[in-house]
Amino acid sequence: xxxxxxxxxxxxxxxxxxxxxxxxxxxxxxxxxxxxxxxxxxxxxxxxxxxxxxxxxxxxxxxxxxxxxxxxxxxxxxxxxxxxxxxxxxxxxxxxxxxxxxxxxxxxxxxxxxxxxxxxxxxxxxxxxxxxxxxxxxxxxxxxxxxxxxxxxxxxxxxxxxxxxxxxxxxxxxxxxxxxxxxxxxxxxxxxxxxxxxxxxxxxxxxxxxxxxxxxxxxxxxxxxxxxxxxxxxxxxxxxxxxxxxxxxxxxxxxxxxxxxxxxxxxxxxxxxxxxxxxxxxxxxxxxxxxxxxxxxxxxxxxxxxxxxxxxxxxxxxxxxxxxxxxxxxxxxxxxxxxxxx
Amino acid sequence: xxxxxxxxxxxxxxxxxxxxxxxxxxxxxxxxxxxxxxxxxxxxxxxxxxxxxxxxxxxxxxxxxxxxxxxxxxxxxxxxxxxxxxxxxxxxxxxxxxxxxxxxxxxxxxxxxxxxxxxxxxxxxxxxxxxxxxxxxxxxxxxxxxxxxxxxxxxxxxxxxxxxxxxxxxxxxxxxxxxxxxxxxxxxxxxxxxxxxxxxxxxxxxxxxxxxxxxxxxxxxxxxxxxxxxxxxxxxxxxxxxxxxxxxxxxxxxxxxxxxxxxxxxxxxxxxxxxxxxxxxxxxxxxxxxxxxxxxxxxxxxxxxxxxxxxxxxxxxxxxxxxxxxxxxxxxxxxxxxxxxx
DNA sequence: CCCGTCAGTCAAAGCGCTTTGAAATTATCT
DNA sequence: AGATAATTTCAAAGCGCTTTGACTGACGGG
Numbered sequence: 015x016x017x018x019x020x021x022x023x024x025x026x027x028x029x030x031x032x033x034x035x036x037x038x039x040x041x042x043x044x045x046x047x048x049x050x051x052x053x054x055x056x057x058x059x060x061x062x063x064x065x066x067x068x069x070x071x072x073x074x075x076x077x078x079x080x081x082x083x084x085x086x087x088x089x090x091x092x093x094x095x096x097x098x099x100x101x102x103x104x105x106x107x108x109x110x111x112x113x114x115x116x117x118x119x120x121x122x123x124x125x126x127x128x129x130x131x132x133x134x135x136x137x138x139x140x141x142x143x144x145x146x147x148x149x150x151x152x153x154x155x156x157x158x159x160x161x162x163x164x165x166x167x168x169x170x171x172x173x174x175x176x177x178x179x180x181x182x183x184x185x186x187x188x189x190x191x192x193x194x195x196x197x198x199x200x201x202x203x204x205x206x207x208x209x210x211x212x213x214x215x216x217x218x219x220x221x222x223x224x225x226x227x228x229x230x231x232x233x234x235x236x237x238x239x240x241x242x243x244x245x246x247x248x249x250x251x252x253x254x255x256x257x258x259x260x261x262x263x264x265x266x267x268x269x270x271x272x273x274x275x276x277x278x279x280x281x282x283x284x285x286x287x288x289x290x291x292x293x294x295x296x297x298x299x300x301x302x303x304x305x306x307x308x309x310x311x312x313x314x315x316x317x318x319x320x321x322x323x324x325x326x327x328x329x330x331x332x333x334x335x336x337x338x339x340x341x342x343x344x345x346x347x348x349x350x351x352x353x354x355x356x
Numbered sequence: 357x358x359x360x361x362x363x364x365x366x367x368x369x370x371x372x373x374x375x376x377x378x379x380x381x382x383x384x385x386x387x388x389x390x391x392x393x394x395x396x397x398x399x400x401x402x403x404x405x406x407x408x409x410x411x412x413x414x415x416x417x418x419x420x421x422x423x424x425x426x427x428x429x430x431x432x433x434x435x436x437x438x439x440x441x442x443x444x445x446x447x448x449x450x451x452x453x454x455x456x457x458x459x460x461x462x463x464x465x466x467x468x469x470x471x472x473x474x475x476x477x478x479x480x481x482x483x484x485x486x487x488x489x490x491x492x493x494x495x496x497x498x499x500x501x502x503x504x505x506x507x508x509x510x511x512x513x514x515x516x517x518x519x520x521x522x523x524x525x526x527x528x529x530x531x532x533x534x535x536x537x538x539x540x541x542x543x544x545x546x547x548x549x550x551x552x553x554x555x556x557x558x559x560x561x562x563x564x565x566x567x568x569x570x571x572x573x574x575x576x577x578x579x580x581x582x583x584x585x586x587x588x589x590x591x592x593x594x595x596x597x598x599x600x601x602x603x604x605x606x607x608x609x610x611x612x613x614x615x616x617x618x619x620x621x622x623x624x625x626x627x628x629x630x631x632x633x634x635x636x637x638x639x640x641x642x643x644x645x646x647x648x649x650x651x652x653x654x655x656x657x658x659x660x661x662x663x664x665x666x667x668x669x670x671x672x673x674x675x676x677x678x679x680x681x682x683x684x685x686x687x688x689x690x691x692x693x694x695x696x697x698x
Numbered sequence: 699c700c701c702g703t704c705a706g707t708c709a710a711a712g713c714g715c716t717t718t719g720a721a722a723t724t725a726t727c728t
Numbered sequence: 729a730g731a732t733a734a735t736t737t738c739a740a741a742g743c744g745c746t747t748t749g750a751c752t753g754a755c756g757g758g
Contacts, residue, residue, distance in 0.1 A: 015471075016744060027708045032746060042706060059471045063408040064744030067713050072405060074453075081439070087637045088435045097423070097430055100456040109474065111416075112454045114442040129357075129401045131714095132451065238638045239610075265638055268581075268610055275617055295429045296580045296607055358714060369738045374716060384736060406714030409743050473744095701758090708751075717742085724735070 015058045024052055035060070066131075074109045075099075075324060076133035078124070080117045080140050087236050089140065090265060091292045091313045095161065098317025099137065106325050108134075121150060128154045135324050137161060141207045157331070159324040161316060164207050170335045172327055174320040178208050178290075181309040181342035182215030182260060185288040188307070188344065189258040190223050193353035194286060198231035198256035200245050200266055209234060209262065212290070216260055231256045242269030250277045250285075257353050258286040264297045267306060271349075286350040290342070304347035311342040357400045366394055377402070408473075416451045417441075417666060418475035420466070422459045422482050429578050431482065432607060433634045433655045437503065440659025441479065448667050450476075463492060470496050477666050479503060483549045499673070501666040503658060506549050512677045514669055516662040520550050520632075523651040523684035524557030524602060527630040530649070530686065531600040532565050535695035536628060540573035540598035542587050542608055551576060551604065554632070558602055573598045584611030592619045592627075599695050600628040606639045609648060613691075628692040632684070646689035653684040 021031040026049070034041045034049035041049075052058075066072050077096060081088075096110065103110055111133055115123045124147065127133055135157035138147055145164040148171050160173040189197050199216050202209040213232070220227050230252065233245040242261065249256055250273060261267040267289040271281055279285045291297075291308035323336050363373040368391070376383045376391035394400075408414050419438060423430075438452065445452055453475055457465045466489065469475055477499035480489055487506040490513050502515040531539050541558050544551040555574070562569050572594065575587040584603065591598055592615060603609040609631040616627045623629060633639075633650035665678050 017746095018744075028745080029709080029747080030707055033707095036746085040706065045706080057467065057471060059468055060746095061409075061744055062472045062474050063405070063412075063414060064713090065746080066405040067403075067409045067715085068744075068746040070405075070713070077454075079439075088439055090432065090435065090636075090638050092435045093430045093432065096454060097421075097456050100454070104456075110454045112419075112438060112442070112452045114439050114446075125399065126401055129399060130404045132404050236638070238640065240640065271614070294432075296432050296578070298580065298582065359716095360714075370715080371717080371739080372737055375737095378716085382736065387736080402716095403714055406743090407716080409745085410714075410716040412743070699758100701756105703755085703757105705754085706752085709749100711746105711748080713744105713746085715743090718740090720738085720740105722735100722737075724733100726731100726733070728729100728731085 015056045017058075017060065020052060020056065020058050023056075024049060032060075070131075071134050072132055073107060074111050074133045075103060075321065076111045076113060076127055076136040077139065078120070078127075078136055079112070079114045080120060081114050083116050083118055085236060087238070090263075091294065092139070094292065094294050094312075094314040095139075095317035095320075098312075098314035098319075099321035100317075102318050102321035102325060108325065120147060124150055124154060124156070128156050135159075135328050137320055137324060142205050143207055143210065145207070157324060157327045159320045159327065159336075161320050162206075162208050163211075165210065172323060172332075172336045174316055174323060174338045174340070176208075176311045176316065176340045176342055178211040178342075179215035179218070181290060181311070181344075182212040183219045184215075184342075184344055185260050185290070185309050186216045186219035187222075188288060188346075188350065189260065189286055190219060190225075192258075192286060192350060194258040195225065195353065196228070196231065196254065196256040197258045197260060198246075198249050199233070200242055200259055200261045200270065201232070201234040202237050202262045204234045212262060237263040237266045239265050239269040239272075242266030243273050244269070246270040246273035247277065250274070250279070257284070258350075259288070261287060261289045264289055264291050264294070264306070264308075282348045282351045284354055286353070288350060304345060305349065307347040307350040308345050309342040310345060311340050316340060357398045359400075359402065362391075362394060362398065362400050365398075366391060374402075412473075413476050414474055415449060416453050416475045417445060417663065418453045418455060418469055418478040419481065420462070420469075420478055421454070421456045422462060423456050425458050425460055427578065429580070432605075433636065434481075436634065436636050436654075436656040437481075437659035437662075440654075440656035440661075441663035442659075444660050444663035444667060450667065462489060466492055466496060466498070470498050477501075477670050479662055479666060484547050485549055485552060487549070499666060499669045501662045501669065501678075503662050504550050505553075507552065514665060514674075514678045516658055516665060516680045516682070518550075518653045518658065518682045518684055520553040520684075521557035521560070523632060523653070523686075524554040525561045526557075526684075526686055527602045527632070527651050528558045528561035529564075530630060530688075530692065531602065531628055532561060532567075534600075534628060534692060536598075536600040537567065537695065538570070538573065538596065538598040539600045539602060540588075540591055541575070542584055542601055542603045542612065543574070543576040544579050544604045546576045554604060579605040579608045581607050581611040581614075584608030585615050586611070588612040588615035589619065592616070592621070599626070600692075601630070603629060603631045606631055606633050606636070606648070606650075624690045624693045626696055628695075630692060646687060647691065649689040649692040650687050651684040652687060653682050658682060 017028050021028045034046040138160040141162045141164040144166045151158045163173050163175050204210050235241045274281050274285045289306045289308050291310040293312040359370050363370045376388040480502040483504045483506040486508040493500045505515050505517050546552050577583045616623050621627045631648045631650050633652040635654040
């Protein structure tokens with residue numbers, strides 16, 4: 015069933031039927047109702063292919079996931095972010111195009127996305143320190159929203175981000191308040207923008223108490239369980255071990271928990287841990303007293319907000335860039351306690 | 357730059373240019389080269405919108421993720437599966453459309469996908485026991501491949517699946533060989549097809565040794581860390597606790613590990629655990645002796661195989677359904693050992 | 699009663715490709 | 729050389745929508 019058939023059946027022109035269904039005002043309400051009913055009855059939905067060509071829009075948003083050619087690690091937060099974004103798209107009648115792009119041919123991929131007209135806008139995932147994609151997207155004039163930020167960039171742009179700096183400042187501050195003086199940082203890779211902001215927050219908190227950071231208890235790596243385990247274990251087995259950890263992800267923290275236990279310490283007693291928690295559905299920190307003390311911000315909500323922002327930007331391009339900064343919530347659980355006496 | 361402009365610039369008709377770029381034989385090789393070079397120079401790529409309308413294909417594969425309206429849990433294996441599929445699509449020039457659909461209006465969503473012409477085929481995720489989607493897709497004549505299977509269905513269909521039954525048979529068999537007699541099963545939700553197959557394998561292994569299953573040490577739930585923890589803990593604290601666990605996912609097993617430690621047992625000594633491992637990148641079971649003893653099958657490879665199968669099915673519809681059964685690999689790690697003497 | 703206005707409807711053009719069927723050119727064979 | 733076949737190119741139709749600009753009646757004011 016296509017427009018032609020439907021309008022023939024109704025004895026109306028294609029124009030009228032199209033306008034009736036798209037809510038244009040120059041159509042009689044009685045006619046509109048008649049058209050709507052016929053469309054519902056025959057299960058008519060306009061072909062997106064034709065609609066795209068006619069309108070010049072694709073009603074599709076691209077999510078471009080950079081894949082490092084070296085390690086091929088996938089970010090576990092992706093699904094939650096996409097699910098959040100998807101809710102916004104669904105409401106607006108948009109679709110989600112998912113692309114995994116090797117970081118080597120990102121440039122080509124973005125250009126093709128535009129010239130082939132596959133998307134009306136993109137969400138930029140995993141921004142690095144001075145991310146070249148942002149300049150490229152400006153040049154291509156493709157609407158976009160960044161999940162996160164990229165420091166050291168002259169241009170301004172739309173983003174949704176968590177206040178990573180402040181979150182880690184608070185996490186570190188909490189441990190300092192509890193009397194900890196040797197606090198380790200297990201961070202994500204610091205080529206990633208979010209990781210440098212987290213480190214900055216950590217360092218600032220130490221500095222504000224007149225403490226200096228010790229590189230021996232600061233690690234950065236992919237946020238996997240085994241790397242969290244390895245880093246924590248070697249720090250705990252070294253001289254002058256930390257009494258507390260600030261950890262960049264729940265998955266990493268699980269490795270830390272194991273290392274703590276294996277080295278004969280008790281979590282929340284001998285060793286305190288504060289974790290950044292993206293509130294992933296299958297790692298939900300449940301119970302009346304949650305296991306980990308966390309600084310938490312739902313990545314699913316971030317996805318939703320980023321998608322909504324992008325749709326607005328597409329609808330009417332703003333003169334000023336839109337920016338949303340989310341604050342993480344500090345929840346005290348069982349993994350923190352006063353610093354042990356020496 | 358569009359076809360019209362490009363062909364004008366070359367002094368050729370649109371027909372010839374189109375054919376040259378699409379590799380049709382009725383075009384002179386010299387001409388083809390000239391066209392290709394001009395296209396590359398001007399960064400010309402045919403508009404997918406127009407191409408779609410003209411060919412009646414969308415060059416897009418839909419991945420429809422059912423979201424349970426009750427719990428909203430997202431499957432952590434999704435990203436790996438999609439990344440695998442994406443590789444296949446990229447090679448073939450296809451795109452990946454991702455849809456999260458509340459299980460209530462799945463029917464409507466699939467129908468719309470077809471009438472709006474958004475996709476050339478779909479991958480069915482998370483099949484349930486007698487999944488109604490399979491019949492629907494047959495009716496809609498939309499090419500599809502199921503990731504997993506759905507028992508109790510008259511019709512045949514294309515699928516890629518792991519031999520879950522055999523994997524759990526072997527896992528249970530390994531524990532039995534080690535002398536364990538009270539072996540618990542921590543399964544996924546048994547409305548899911550894969551979970552019932554896993555249970556069947558477990559039961560069959562017990563039966564083959566003349567053992568009967570005890571419902572008190574068989575649990576099924578969402579495969580989260582906390583549910584794994586809760587289930588394991590309550591079993592370990594009950595009378596006649598198990599000496600071994602067969603666990604349906606690494607994330608769940610992490611909860612089990614915690615419960616084992618908290619109840620003062622040692623993993624691999626007092627309690628043995630075998631885990632089904634989807635080989636997710638951020639949970640990779642590394643080290644010379646891996647931590648967990650696992651039955652492993654890469655979900656990323658499954659994604660790739662499913663995508664390739666679907667593309668073949670689209671290219672030339674097979675008379676017989678295509679089916680790929682993957683065998684999981686059993687790797688012995690540190691989490692298993694002989695049953696303790698009573 | 700005529701004319702301007704407005705609401706409602708329509709025919710046709712256009713979006714940028716692919717593909718059909720025909721035409722023009724070149725090669726091959728007697 | 730002429731006839732036939734093979735190769736190369738082309739003009740135009742078509743994919744299913746949206747949108748422009750024109751048209752038709754109905755209505756009310758002068």
